[in-house]
Amino acid sequence: MLMRLIRTLLGWFDQRLQLGKPMGEAMTHPVPRSSASWAYVFGSASLTLLMLQFATGICLAMVYVPSADEAWNSLQVLNQQQTFGWYLRALHGWGSNFMVAMVLVHMIQVFLFGAFKYPRELTWIVGVFLLLMTLGMAFTGQVLRFDQDSYWGLGIGASIMGRVPVFGAALVKLMLGGPIIAGETLSRFFAIHVFIVPGALIGFVGLHLLMVLKLGVNEWPAPGRVVRRETYLKEYHELTHRDGVPFVPDAFRKDLVFSGLVLFAVATCAAVFGPYGPNGAPDPTVVQTVPAPDFFFLWLYAALALLPPNMETFLLLVGPVVGIGILLALPLVSGTGEKSWRRRPMAVLVVLLSVISLTALTKLGLHAPWSPIMNAWSSTPVPDEFLKGRSPLELQGAVVLQAKQCRNCHALGGLGGQRGPALDSVATRLTGDQLFRQVLQGGGNMPAYGKNLSPPEATALVAFLKTLHPKDERPAVDASLVGAR
């Protein structure tokens, strides 16, 4: 009885919408048996995460206030007062992390499987834009979490824009919505994050999916089965119709299970680790802050610290253009030939190199050894073993070492900044004279302290530094004097 009612209702709608048949055809379209695989689940998982981001984002927009004055407070309300507000913020934040990761994994899989080759070149190119939009959403999302990191992150973005020749000043103002980071900046990023990019995402995801449907899911690449423009379409048609399986259910059930697992993981992370921040209020007069970007931009943070300064502007402005250009050109340049990664060693090496570089930079970004530890001088004492048995002058030197903020950049006993070399055994590398020169004149990325150390302070400091060598290792000596002796 009930079933018949439902069938009648569905029939009524389908007579008017006429969507049943095309949707059925789309769902059951044949895919190569080999593609109904666990290696092909990352694209659908990315789409699932996008849906999650839309749903949670819309909910957050109902409470969030996109005003520089109130945004931070509204996030506090979401975290503390709004029922499940903290959970929705956590879902949105973790969903964004998972989505960036999933899109990258999807891209690596597509690249290694040669799925960007004829006739799927445009699917890849649209995918590159989807990747850029995903990263754009991640950055603008960090801005909307309007806290200290967001404020100074905008400052970094504006400073990069300011390096563009000729148009720099205009670009800075366009990005900030005015001459300085203020109310208009947040409103602008809100519009980008909530209207512009999501709108574009819907359109591009639609195109991406349409092409997947029209061109078919890539077959599992076999070494030696070469893509030729003249024969590929016929071969693929044969493959799917001779040995194909319907997308639903044969491939879809794996997508379904994996998407479910991913959603489960997001929900678990959100529940266990909670929402991201916001940290301190976006008050630019609070300078006791150590801005750092979100996880997926840590590699950029590291690169910006480690690039040689004289190449920095060039690489910052030209690097992304070249990188995106290579990604866009890839299917046009390499649209035919071998698909299998077993016959494409360069492709495998490129993936390995990229993954290793990004991982290494991200790890460095987590530790940020290039940043001075701003409070090491006042909060990290000289370890006892460096003070035992020292003369009064040497002990006075240890006081100078602390008071002049040397520890902000130099570690002792593993504690302190890592911007400069650790000083544990500095006396084995530099003689007394060399220590004087280095301290007073600086150099090698160290500021000169000549103006800020009185002669007694410098004498005491060097006396202390000269004691910093392992017990059974002799301090450095001036080779020219050794001969004279």
Add this chain to the structure above:
Amino acid sequence: MPAPSPTPSPAPPTPPVRKFSRRKWLMPVGIALNAVAGALIALPVVGYLLAPASRKQRREDLDWVSLGDLTQFPVGETRLATYRNPFVRPWDGDTGDIACWVRRIAADKLQVFAINCAHLGCPVRWFPQSGLFMCPCHGGVYYEDGSRASGPPPRGLFEYSYKLDGGRLWIKAGQMPTLASPPSVASTGGTQGCSCA
């Protein structure tokens, strides 16, 4: 997609074609009309979007703003000062408050540094003991006169032009200093306006 089921009505008989028929005429007129209307709508939209970068923007980018009484800044010291952005909007909140470092060298000789590191705009901190400004982001370091000491910054700290008026210290501010628009370039000459290295 299959066509809807109703049977199509037979095509009406085509009337004899005249040289300047209304049908021929409507298409170009429609296109022209939409083009003109589209331009009327689109051009102001473009102007609206580009307005922040245009010189004719209602608000100037720089204006004199007071950092307060000169006595707050003892000779020989460098101190943090804050000011309200001269072009603040009611909804700017905390972001309307900007910090800067004031170094008083002599009674009427000062330097006012932007808080933003010349590398990528992070807030530099002053350490009086070592006489250095340090940046927490990528480790840029500057000497007390704002010149670059070490690290990635391509130049010294940005400096505001300043003037002394009625016992108060004034700076010309309102713009985020970047390499493209360092504030000292926009200097119209404070009484002691000085540019840094």
